[in-house]
Amino acid sequence: MKTILTGDGRTLSITPQTGFFKQNTALAMENKKIFTDAGIIAVDILGSVGAGKTTLAGALVAYLKGQKRLAAIAGDLTTEIDAQRIRAQGAEVLQINTDKGCHLDANMIKNAMDCLNLSNLDIVLIENVGNLICPSGYQLGAHHRMVVISVTEGPYQVVKHPHIFQDVSVVVINKIDLADVMEVDPQKLIADIHTIRPGIPVILTNGRTGQGIAELATALKLDK
Ligand code: MG
Ligand code: ZN
Numbered sequence: 001m002k003t004i005l006t007g008d009g010r011t012l013s014i015t016p017q018t019g020f021f022k023q024n025t026a027l028a029m030e031n032k033k034i035f036t037d038a039g040i041i042a043v044d045i046l047g048s049v050g051a052g053k054t055t056l057a058g059a060l061v062a063y064l065k066g067q068k069r070l071a072a073i074a075g076d077l078t079t080e081i082d083a084q085r086i087r088a089q090g091a092e093v094l095q096i097n098t099d100k101g102c103h104l105d106a107n108m109i110k111n112a113m114d115c116l117n118l119s120n121l122d123i124v125l126i127e128n129v130g131n132l133i134c135p136s137g138y139q140l141g142a143h144h145r146m147v148v149i150s151v152t153e154g155p156y157q158v159v160k161h162p163h164i165f166q167d168v169s170v171v172v173i174n175k176i177d178l179a180d181v182m183e184v185d186p187q188k189l190i191a192d193i194h195t196i197r198p199g200i201p202v203i204l205t206n207g208r209t210g211q212g213i214a215e216l217a218t219a220l221k222l223d224k
Helices: 021-037 053-064 081-087 106-115 176-182 186-196 213-219
Strands: 003-007 010-014 041-047 070-076 092-097 123-127 144-150 170-174 202-204
Touching: 003 106, 010 106, 021 041, 021 106, 041 053, 053 070, 053 081, 053 123, 053 170, 053 213, 070 081, 070 106, 081 092, 081 123, 092 106, 170 186, 170 213, 186 202, 202 213
Parallel strands: 041 123, 041 144, 070 092, 070 123, 144 170, 170 202
Antiparallel strands: 003 010, 003 092
């Protein structure tokens, strides 16, 4: 499996770490310490393909860039579409192409961190590979994990993917403007989320208009 890191003219092959979850978790703890020591808040953005992870990352950049220095690390199998979209909002973005890999891991993030000037940053947004299953098992070293679902994925995304909600600090329900058209009741989704994770913040957003982005930034403590 080949993993490639690109951005701003750089292209780098990432040598995979062999080992198990435990090794990944240990590396993630190291990443987190490096972020923390640099004064950076890192956010791992999880969600299915098409949930709106890139749009939300771009919206957070657009909202925060006047007061915070942001960079993003975007995970995707083969394209640089996400990196270009987030970069267009005004952040430095590195793209990790995982080829057949269905999640980011801590080693990939460490490689990306080595390419960023961490002392010039306040926030690093990490867009994980679109997938509601295995990314939950791989810590990256982020301070917050948020999971994005959208009403266009239908009414059963939460009850069918309970594990992804276990280890996140914020849940986003995106494309909220389409709820009526999709005949999906956001209140039912919120109830399903709170059955799995009582009391967890659930933010309703429309990433295309910016609705809910200020609230999301506050929930992730990015605007302090
Ligand atoms: Mg994306
Ligand atoms: Zn995976």
